[in-house]
Amino acid sequence: MSAWVMKAVQYEGYGGGAAALKHVELPIPRTKKDEVLIKVEAASLNPVDWKIQKGQLRPLFPRKFPYIPATDITGEVTEVGKGVKNLKAGDKVVTQLSHFSGGGLAEFAIAKESSTVPRPHEVSAAEAASLPVACLTAHQALTQSAGLKLEGGATDHQKQVNVLVTAASGGVGHYAVQLAKLANAHVTATCGARNIELVKSLGADDVLDYKTPEGSNLKSPSGRKYDIVVNCTTGIPWSTFEPNLGPHGKVIDITPGPASVMTSALKKITFSKKTIVPLLLMAKRENLELVVGLVKEGKLKTVIDSKHPLCKAEEAWAKSIDGHATGKIIVES
Numbered sequence: 001m002s003a004w005v006m007k008a009v010q011y012e013g014y015g016g017g018a019a020a021l022k023h024v025e026l027p028i029p030r031t032k033k034d035e036v037l038i039k040v041e042a043a044s045l046n047p048v049d050w051k052i053q054k055g056q057l058r059p060l061f062p063r064k065f066p067y068i069p070a071t072d073i074t075g076e077v078t079e080v081g082k083g084v085k086n087l088k089a090g091d092k093v094v095t096q097l098s099h100f101s102g103g104g105l106a107e108f109a110i111a112k113e114s115s116t117v118p119r120p121h122e123v124s125a126a127e128a129a130s131l132p133v134a135c136l137t138a139h140q141a142l143t144q145s146a147g148l149k150l151e152g153g154a155t156d157h158q159k160q161v162n163v164l165v166t167a168a169s170g171g172v173g174h175y176a177v178q179l180a181k182l183a184n185a186h187v188t189a190t191c192g193a194r195n196i197e198l199v200k201s202l203g204a205d206d207v208l209d210y211k212t213p214e215g216s217n218l219k220s221p222s223g224r225k226y227d228i229v230v231n232c233t234t235g236i237p238w239s240t241f242e243p244n245l246g247p248h249g250k251v252i253d254i255t256p257g258p259a260s261v262m263t264s265a266l267k268k269i270t271f272s273k274k275t276i277v278p279l280l281l282m283a284k285r286e287n288l289e290l291v292v293g294l295v296k297e298g299k300l301k302t303v304i305d306s307k308h309p310l311c312k313a314e315e316a317w318a319k320s321i322d323g324h325a326t327g328k329i330i331v332e333s
């Protein structure tokens with residue numbers, strides 16, 4: 001391979017799943033003023049990556065085809081743009097690329113300095129690549145949407161807050177359980193039977209198997225009513241959440257469909273005390289820095305479902321589409 005060419009994985013149009021991913025050789029991209037070039041060590045996949053391929057986010061994403069998918073990467077800076085102030089060649093970093101341009105499934109990727117943070121040596125490449133979308137979504141749900149304070153308990157509640165995390169074995173859910181525990185919440189979680197012990201080991205106080213009647217009606221085994229629900233799954237109607245919520249219970253829906261958006265609007269106009277709130281991740285550099293720090297300090301663990309080399313990225317892609325990952329799916333360059 002020449003010094004100016006890199007391997008990458010891309011697709012040329014909507015649809016086609018893993019079979020539509022093509023292995024190509026492309027020129028290594030060049031930095032603009034405020035950008036850094038990263039030699040990618042690892043990328044993690046998120047459901048949004050294959051949802052973009054399916055066309056579920058059109059016309060917003062992608063901006064154009066062919067498109068190199070994946071946004072959550074870590075690696076070493078090899079070149080910096082003229083305006084870059086705080087990063088230099090040789091720095092290990094973690095970053096979230098834009099969903100407009102993608103670029104993660106490649107040997108090199110261009111990132112904005114403004115979304116890139118240093119990766120301490122205590123944090124492995126797979127752990128770092130797992131963080132941007134999944135962990136920042138869990139963090140935004142619990143802090144910004146729910147008002148909890150990590151390592152300080154709730155901001156406006158005296159009593160321990162009761163949190164329910166659905167799909168707690170997934171990329172977002174496994175971080176949400178741990179961050180809710182850092183906020184001193186009592187955590188109930190749902191997952192499949194095979195992951196119950198794992199989710200308990202992440203700190204969940206009560207765990208429900210979602211395929212049992214108790215799991216599907218979300219009833220707290222210890223008789224609690226939930227103040228906060230971080231809903232990381234889909235298809236649960238408001239009528240299932242409602243009887244399990246405390247008087248001011250709030251469902252934070254991270255995959256809001258038409259039903260939850262309608263319910264949310266209805267709850268607002270009827271001044272309902274129980275609410276459902278759609279969440280869209282607005283990633284912030286300082287929050288990425290914060291969660292990288294929690295991993296460094298050993299306060300936050302990443303569960304890795306599987307690691308795949310870039311030359312077999314389609315296996316990772318198919319696994320993500322399958323929807324049964326335990327933790328994060330990693331592609332190593």
Ligand SMILES: NC(=O)c1ccc[n+]([C@@H]2O[C@H](COP(=O)([O-])OP(=O)(O)OC[C@H]3O[C@@H](n4cnc5c(N)ncnc54)[C@H](OP(=O)(O)O)[C@@H]3O)[C@@H](O)[C@H]2O)c1
Pocket residue numbers: 046047048133134137166167168169170171172173190191192193195210232233234253254255256279280281320323324325326327
């Ligand atoms: N709004 C945003 O900005 C934002 C950001 C991030 C993610 N999201 C969305 O959030 C959702 C979750 O993302 P993710 O990365 O956590 O997904 P993921 O890692 O693919 O989730 C897979 C996990 O979900 C579990 N699961 C599936 N259905 C379940 C159910 N009914 N009850 C309990 N567990 C269930 C699976 O367990 P089994 O294998 O046992 O079935 C599996 O372990 C996706 O729809 C994603 O697009 C939105």
